[in-house]
Amino acid sequence: MMTGSAAQPRRGRGRPPGSDGAQTRDVILRSARELFSEVGYDRATFTDIATRAGVSRTNINHYFxxxxxxYRTLFEADKDSVITAGIADAGAAGDLADRMAAFLRITMRADSxxxxxxxxxxxxxxxxxxxxELGDWAEGQIDNVRGFIRPALEAAVADGTIGPDVDIATATEVLIAVVWGMSMYAGFVGTDxxxxxxxDHLTALLRGALW
Incomplete structure (x- = not known):
């Protein structure tokens, strides 16, 4: 017969004190995203991330x-939720200018x-x-955007919307630079x-320059 105080529920095996599964992991990821964005990969440490998340370093090591x-987990998750989702949704838009505008709006929506x-x-x-060692991740992100922009440019040339003398490779890189610049502005400078x-202004400029 059990005597004394009631038996306490047992903590999951291998999980450090203070950990509550998926919620703790999400807090760690959110705090890591903030810190990596502010100080960069080199300067961010597990200790700093743990402090910001309000957990111990042991908590972080339990998950990562x-x-x-x-960093890789965070990068892939954010790329899927912003870049991949933006490309999928914007692909249904009309011409190149509309697709660029739709992609940027979806990206800004995630930012808001x-x-x-x-x-x-x-x-x-x-x-x-x-x-x-991080180069392949970033290049993969750029390749995804490149794979979204270039076919739209090629289709515009094929249907005569854009003149046949356009340098598609160069135009693609210019628009990638525009997307990156707008992302930097949205993340660090701009407001809704x-x-x-x-x-809207970019869309008008694209139509004026290309059509």
Whole structure:
């Protein structure tokens, strides 16, 4: 017969004190996204992330074995929720200018929900320049955007919307630079009230320059 105080529920095996599963993991990811965006990959440490998240470093190590693994997890998740989702939704828009505008609006929508999403993805390109081991991640992100823009340019040339003498490769890179620049502006400078008119103006400029 059991005597004394009632038996306490047992903590899940291997889980550090203070951990509550998916919620703790989400807090860690959110705090890491903020810190990586502010100070970059090199300067962010597990200790700093733990402090911001209000957990112990042991909590972080329970979910992520290294800073590299944490960064990769965060990068892939944010790329899917912003870049991949934006490309999928914008692909249904009309001409190239409409597709660019739709993609940027979807990206800005993610930014308005949590400003650090776009800030982190934009800053990750700088991290890749400073850390060659991160280069393939950033290049993959650029390739995704390139694979969205170039076919739209090729279709515009094929149907005569754009003249046949356009340099598609160069035009693609110019528009990639525009997307990156707008992402940097959205993440670090702009506000919702400024971004929407800027996208409208960009659409008008694209139509005036290409059509």
């Amino acid at each position: 074995r290294s800073k590299d693994e944490l 929900e949590n400003r650090t999403y776009v800030r982190f993805l934009a800053a990750s390109l700088f991290d890749a320049l400073r850390n060659p 009230g400024r971004l929407e008119p800027m996208i």
